[in-house]
Amino acid sequence: MIEIDGLKKSFKKNRVIDALSASFSSTGVSVIVGTNGSGKTTLLNMLTNLLEADGGGIRIDGITPGSQAYKSKFFYLPSDFYLPGYMTGKEYVQFVLSRYETSEEDKAPLLMDLLDLADGQNKTIESYSFGMKKKIQIVAAIAANTDYIIADEIFGGLDFDTSLLVQELFAAVSTTKKVIIVSHERNTIDRFPEDIRLMRQGSLVNFEGTPEELTDVIKQEEVLREKLDIVSKHFMSTEILL
Known part of the structure; x- marks a missing residue:
């Protein structure tokens, strides 16, 4: 279980x-949604101990940040990741899995096949497309088979059928582990509507409603609402407005 209590973070x-x-x-599976700048990535960076909180606390299965035991609990998929271009895909996966005692290395070849990486696994990562790097x-x-997978905008750059496949992979593994996804993708929200969290004004609240209602709520967020008003004023035809 992840417990977050009174977390605070400011930049200047x-x-x-x-x-x-x-x-x-x-x-x-939990999905976190919110407008740009609402604090989603900052929250994940604190949760994964990449940023230090100004106040409050985090516990994963009772363990606080800073220890190897804490780090071993999760695998983080950030939106802006660095991968060593000189390694092949296979070498990279083997290196990463060697860092986790929970790893199921025998699953890697099957996952490579599923995600169409078998032919590219012996090529260097610097030759990979953006989508291949995500895969x-x-x-x-x-x-890695950690207890928690935390993913920030993981579906961006993946083609539609791959996104659907990854969603099903997450659904399958979520029967025994937790998957937390930050996403703005409507099909992700449609696939995992059971636990939607809305990030707004520095807080995270449970959203009770349909995906359509969530879209309406997001549209009412101040910055987006102002932009939508500009679109309505300058780009919609008079006939549509009437």
């Missing part, structure tokens, strides 16, 4: 996370 005078408290169960990280994340 800008309070990004404001006394945020939340909890996540140890299985299932190789997904292989490592699932084969």
